[in-house]
Amino acid sequence: MFAHLYDDVDPSSSYTTSDAQVLWMMNHALEEETDPVDRHGQQEFLGSADYLSNYGMTRLIPDMQAAATEVLKGKQLRDLFNTSILHETIVQILNMFTTMGSPHHWVNYLVPENAMLYKHQRAMSNISLCPDFSKLDQLMAETRAVLSSDDFGSVVEISLRTMVDAVMEDIGVQPGGGSLSSGMPLAKLLPRIAQTSPLLLEQPSRNRFIQIIQSLPEVELFFTLLYANISP
Structure with missing residues (x-):
């Protein structure tokens, strides 16, 4: 799991070269001590980072459209919107979206709901996958637990x-x-x-919205505590 910390080292952050070297050494030592099957599961877990773009978006987009349709029901194109009305409307759409379905249903856009099905999809595209997915199952379960927590919800x-x-x-x-x-x-x-939409999808390094979120004290504290409690 130290691989996550090492991958997230930002050259412009307060980490020094020696800090990065220590993280690399810890990660390297962990890899040497980790069972090959477990290490393969870790790599498969890291490979699931594209789950949202490859699978989750096909569900997220229509669900968001359904939420917007419900909130905008009865609205006419001639209706006047000012700043406060638009702000309230967007908030209503987000609230509708996050409360649709079962609690924390939106987690399924980010992490596979059915680990067995996801593993089958991955295996179909890579015949060299190891048949023992116990480590992948563990990491998926831990991730879902974090994303479903009250702290992350806040x-x-x-x-x-x-x-x-x-x-x-x-x-x-x-x-x-x-x-x-x-x-x-x-x-x-x-x-x-519509003109604002492309700005939301810019690369993280140029995305103003992501940078704003990253700088929130609550976000920084959450991930600081999360990394502090990560165990191999």
């Missing part, structure tokens, strides 16, 4: 609120006819919202 809530505020700032400063503060028809507002 971090997500704070992050979403911060994201909404940042998105509102971007929409408010976009050029175009009409003023959001005084109100504009939904038909004119939708293109502004």
Whole structure:
């Protein structure tokens, strides 16, 4: 598990070269002591980082669309939206999305709900996979436990609120006819919202929204405590 710490070392952070070397040595020692089967499971777990883009998005997008459709039901393109109404509408959509289905259902977008099915999908694309997936099962279960925890839920809530505020700032400063503060028809507002979408999907190194979330004290504290409790 020290591999996560080593991979996350940022050259611009407070880590020194010796700090990175210590992390590398600890990770290297762990790999030498780890059973090959367990080590393979760890590598498979790291390979699951693309689960959201490969599998989760196919469920997330229609679910988010369903939440937006429910909240916007009855709205007309001529209806006027100002800053407060738009902010409230976005929050309502997020609340609808996060409360749809079973508690913490959104975790299934990030981590496989059925580990056996996911392992089968992975095996179909890589015939060299080891048949013993006990370590992968363990890591998947631990990850789901963290993502389903109340502490992580609080971090997500704070992050979403911060994201909404940042998105509102971007929409408010976009050029175009009409003023959001005084109100504009939904038909004119939708293109502004669409222009903001690509900014949300920029690479992490250039993504202003991710950088804002990373700098939140609550987020920093959560991951500090999480890493402090990581055991091999």
